[in-house]
Amino acid sequence: MGRPRNEEADKAILQAALDLVSADGYRAITVDQIAAQAQVGKMSIYRRWPNKAAVVMDALLELVGPQTDFPSVPRASESIKLQLHLQVKFFRSGYGRLIRSLLAEAQSNEELAEAFRERWIVPRRRGVMAILKKAIAQGQLRPDIDLELTTDLLYGPLYYRLLIGTGTITTAFADALYEQFMAGHQLGTSSRSRPVSQRED
């Protein structure tokens, strides 16, 4: 039995975590600050999440995730371009810092790394791959491409700029990415590329 968890408090905690981390970055904010901002005891945070990383990860998933729906456009190849533009906009928003923070923290926290990969990255990759399949079905893309690899090709450069900071993340950059990609993958393009994503050296 017992008193059920206060779902509003959870929202308040996640919102506080989201706001603070988006503004100042993961490392700069403390659990006490999150608790204070959410008007909550520290134990209410640690009762639900094992550590700061998990709170912020959940904030991303629950509060930001729903805002990142994929656009629906008749022509699938246009949809790819649109999705790249959305990613640019997302990275340029305050959430860019949030993603950077979590990705950084994940480098020293395997649990977080897995959560970030499996609960944030992979679902969105699936969305991208669904569009790619549709583009193939619509005859806009060669059918022999490796979906995983292709997704890396499209999004890797965006994350690279986000994390390293060489060059700004712009829609022009996304466009160039898209065009470079289409140049190599449009139906009729000659290519020796073969699926590699599951192969090891």
Next chain:
Amino acid sequence: MGRPRNEEADKAILQAALDLVSADGYRAITVDQIAAQAQVGKMSIYRRWPNKAAVVMDALLELVGPQTDFPSVPRASESIKLQLHLQVKFFRSGYGRLIRSLLAEAQSNEELAEAFRERWIVPRRRGVMAILKKAIAQGQLRPDIDLELTTDLLYGPLYYRLLIGTGTITTAFADALYEQFMAGHQLGTSSRSRPVSQRED
């Protein structure tokens, strides 16, 4: 006069930092551990570097940097491929963890971010771009490509896999990257791509 500064100690510090961080990651290692491993007082570290990040950054630059020379091959486009293979090998070695660690730390340390960008990333990007120019000169690449953008396209996916962990970093992956790239940028390929790296939205 007193004893002259011990240059051997600096090497020992950098080597200790390199070994420890490569093995366990930046966050898991403390400055005291580095000092102990180098058989050095903590002050000998802080006398020469402002903080832990700077030590590890210097360890990378001084001990690892020289090992990353660019291969010289007659045919420039082959050189690009070779360089991608070396990058794969590098990321798969213990240094992969070092790079991940520093890149992670750089997300919350602007000073380190700049150092990493300007002293590690940019010089290597210049090397890549030199090869690209040579390939253009040799007529193996279209002359209208944006060098910065192209470098992002080639290396972004590698860093993406290094940091996010979706998919393994293999030579097959590097090959696919290379082929996809050549498919879109070989002389005679139609493309609307134009330089974008300095433009803002």
Next chain:
Amino acid sequence: MGRPRNEEADKAILQAALDLVSADGYRAITVDQIAAQAQVGKMSIYRRWPNKAAVVMDALLELVGPQTDFPSVPRASESIKLQLHLQVKFFRSGYGRLIRSLLAEAQSNEELAEAFRERWIVPRRRGVMAILKKAIAQGQLRPDIDLELTTDLLYGPLYYRLLIGTGTITTAFADALYEQFMAGHQLGTSSRSRPVSQRED
């Protein structure tokens, strides 16, 4: 109407408090443990007592108090000795720890201090003083003794050993206490002692 208050539960709470604190001491026991042991919600405890100290105090008063009746013996001076022996036995039982715990807690809790003094100590002192008066009436004690002071003299050393732990609390110790006392207070003993208990310096 709803269910009437469960008086059985109160007993269970007090019994749980008594058992746990007697075994492990006040500080080692949490309110949650008492509630769990009594198979009762924490609110059922705080509904009836303001805090942990009050529960344990009441456990002492209601469950232990009735067991500490004064022995009735024709010769009052023998009764004093008997009572000292009972005190020794009491302190050596599990309740010794209970008394120590409460007395300890009372040092930082004035409310508990007063309760312990007024509801436990003072009534028992009254019992002792009644015996002393009877002994005077029976001509076994000098009539000019200060009853409060005398009670302190008889019981102070027992509490001292209980709390400080120099020396064991034995019946031989009680006997020595008694004899030393009688040596100084028997009728016919010369003494300049006068009532002092209410005087200040």
Next chain:
Amino acid sequence: MGRPRNEEADKAILQAALDLVSADGYRAITVDQIAAQAQVGKMSIYRRWPNKAAVVMDALLELVGPQTDFPSVPRASESIKLQLHLQVKFFRSGYGRLIRSLLAEAQSNEELAEAFRERWIVPRRRGVMAILKKAIAQGQLRPDIDLELTTDLLYGPLYYRLLIGTGTITTAFADALYEQFMAGHQLGTSSRSRPVSQRED
């Protein structure tokens, strides 16, 4: 090698602990407060002492202990009386609260209990017993008394009043204690008392 401990800081910590605990009691003050008052990091406290209790115990021993020297008087029995008066004065000073606090804490902390007993109580008992022996040698006290027991008889009532609060601790109380004691132990007094302190029941 290493930097030697800063003895001034230790003094500052002990002084802060002494002042704060004497004023507000052990339980009311926190380690952070002590650290703040001493202008010291919390780690400087925990580096030297395992917990708050140990700090306060050491404060008592190092700062108060030296102030509690035994008076030297030609006539030993007078010295006993004088010593009782000093004890009254001590308990009535701010240090009374300190002693109460530590004794209370010792009830749930066996390590502290032992320290308090062996490093505070026992040395002072030895002082008292030395005076008692001298009084015996001077023919002012019967030679067959049990020193341990006698010390309990003299000081037990004082601690009893300190901790329980029935009756004030006054010099008149000390006088009565002394006279009651002398009445039973002066040379020529009849008594069956025998050493008991080491005997068990």
Next chain:
DNA sequence: AACTAATCGAGACGGTACGTCCCGTCTTAGA
């Protein structure tokens, strides 16, 4: 027998102190 309303178990909550860890600075003893 079904309904209704008080009561209770379970346990979440805000708060406060604890004792630990590591950073980057400072200090001393000894080589």
Next chain:
DNA sequence: TCTAAGACGGGACGTACCGTCTCGATTAGTT
């Protein structure tokens, strides 16, 4: 004179327990 060893101030961490608050299941008296 320089450096290893390591103490130091500071500040975040994650844990424990207090006393309060809330929910849903249980039960007893009324219909």
